[in-house]
Amino acid sequence: DAKTTQPNSMESNEEEPVHLPCNHSTISGTDYIHWYRQLPSQGPEYVIHGLTSNVNNRMASLAIAEDRKSSTLILHRATLRDAAVYYCILKSSGSARQLTFGSGTQLTVLP
Amino acid sequence: SQTIHQWPATLVQPVGSPLSLECTVEGTSNPNLYWYRQAAGRGLQLLFYSVGIGQISSEVPQNLSASRPQDRQFILSSKKLLLSDSGFYLCAWSGLAGYEQYFGPGTRLTVT
Numbered sequence: 001d002a003k004t005t006q007p008n009s010m011e012s013n014e015e016e017p018v019h020l021p022c023n024h025s026t027i028s029g030t031d032y033i034h035w036y037r038q039l040p041s042q043g044p045e046y047v048i049h050g051l052t053s054n055v056n057n058r059m060a061s062l063a064i065a066e067d068r069k070s071s072t073l074i075l076h077r078a079t080l081r082d083a084a085v086y087y088c089i090l091k092s093s094g095s096a097r098q099l100t101f102g103s104g105t106q107l108t109v110l111p
Numbered sequence: 112s113q114t115i116h117q118w119p120a121t122l123v124q125p126v127g128s129p130l131s132l133e134c135t136v137e138g139t140s141n142p143n144l145y146w147y148r149q150a151a152g153r154g155l156q157l158l159f160y161s162v163g164i165g166q167i168s169s170e171v172p173q174n175l176s177a178s179r180p181q182d183r184q185f186i187l188s189s190k191k192l193l194l195s196d197s198g199f200y201l202c203a204w205s206g207l208a209g210y211e212q213y214f215g216p217g218t219r220l221t222v223t
Binding site: 032034036041042043044045046049087091099100101102103104 | 154155156157199201203210211212213214215216217219
């Protein structure tokens with residue numbers, strides 16, 4: 001699976017939008033972009049995934065660059081409960097195997 | 112709806128003692144099952160995954176083993192624990208395509 005690059009940490013104010021970037025310049029045509037988050041002392045939680053088009057769900061939006069070499073996870077209104085480590089992961093559509101977790105972005109939400 | 116259970120939640124074991132962690136999934140059939148470990152301040156590392164009963168693939172050679180005696184049961188074992196086995200152990204399941212993985216609450220293991 002191709003590698004992703006994320007900032008180590010980001011801060012946001014409560015009730016403001018948050019844009020979490022992810023670079024994946026070596027992405028292949030069959031790689032899906034997944035986002036998970038991990039709250040303290042909990043297992044990771046699936047957030048969203050996409051292939052080429054932007055995706056929206058109840059938790060977040062995923063904006064994918066036209067060349068697919070980068071993507072952005074958008075939390076529309078950050079809450080204190082959104083403070084977590086956010087992981088951007090590439091996974092081939094043909095693989096039923098592991099998710100390769102990098103170091104992720106630690107999001108701090110300020111009240 | 113699907114639910115994944117892990118137990119125990121916390122465990123303190125001496126070096127050299129055996130280990131058995133259990134994971135069960137409810138509300139789905141034929142799941143892919145995974146064991147991950149997260150050392151303190153580190154990312155998640157896949158240890159084992161299984162696509163069916165009795166089918167186990169190991170990602171990292173070490174003194175741990177896994178078994179899948181039933182479709183929705185996944186067990187992580189060790190005959191003799193090492194200090195380096197300390198960490199947060201997470202079980203996860205996914206459908207056949209594996210697009211979304213769902214994680215259990217985890218077991219925090221401390222080897223003393």
